Amino acid sequence: MKNLKLKSARAAKDLSQEELARRVGVSRQTINAIEKGDYNPTLQLCIAICKELGKTLDELFWEPEP
Amino acid sequence: MAGKIAFMILTPIVLACGVLLGYLDREARERGEARPDYVDERQILIQGKAYKYCFALVFVYTVLYPFACLFWPVLQTQAISWFIAGWFAVYLFFQIYCIWKDAMFINSDHRKSGLNGHLWSGIFFIALVYFQDGLNLEHWFIVLLIILHAILFLNILAKILVDRTRDAGD
Numbered sequence: 001m002k003n004l005k006l007k008s009a010r011a012a013k014d015l016s017q018e019e020l021a022r023r024v025g026v027s028r029q030t031i032n033a034i035e036k037g038d039y040n041p042t043l044q045l046c047i048a049i050c051k052e053l054g055k056t057l058d059e060l061f062w063e064p065e066p
Numbered sequence: 067m068a069g070k071i072a073f074m075i076l077t078p079i080v081l082a083c084g085v086l087l088g089y090l091d092r093e094a095r096e097r098g099e100a101r102p103d104y105v106d107e108r109q110i111l112i113q114g115k116a117y118k119y120c121f122a123l124v125f126v127y128t129v130l131y132p133f134a135c136l137f138w139p140v141l142q143t144q145a146i147s148w149f150i151a152g153w154f155a156v157y158l159f160f161q162i163y164c165i166w167k168d169a170m171f172i173n174s175d176h177r178k179s180g181l182n183g184h185l186w187s188g189i190f191f192i193a194l195v196y197f198q199d200g201l202n203l204e205h206w207f208i209v210l211l212i213i214l215h216a217i218l219f220l221n222i223l224a225k226i227l228v229d230r231t232r233d234a235g236d
Contacts, residue, residue, distance in 0.1 A: 018173065026106040029168035039108050 001037045009053045024048040112169035120160045127152050147206045154210050181222045188215035
């Protein structure tokens, strides 16, 4: 499932995938894979992304029950 | 005569390998100092998976090869070259797997430097063959290196082209 919340939060901060990747210390492809829902990041990486985007884990990675 | 030719071929290769290793070591140190925090978990997972496949392939190959030599005379006469060619193939598999799974390069600049590296290495080995006594089977090891660099160069190039079309909207 695509992570549109991460994509919009990144866009709101006016960050490219490359820039966010550089800041959290991973490759651009990893950020791309997370946004596309192709890769489940570890908690450590989730926290690093949240800190960089000024969001909480719930805001970026929690999927509400349907 | 054969010893002289071997010396003429091996000396530049050893020198080039020394220079290349020194360059790679310096690059690795600089990269490590510049980005000590860089640990891409996804890339490490994929590389680990590729390594696992390669380990299994090498194990099977090493066990099966002596049996293949018994039944296929060509392998007996050129045993070492064919055996090492198999190792090259496994190394290629590892590299290509990681390239297509985006687990080989840190960023686009790193990927471009990889592309350049394979291009110039290929040209270097072609020039080495050219300035010796032409291309023949005695140069099988250099020919393997040229093929290896050419395949990796083409794979990286193809991946760049694929990414340009696929990630255009991201």
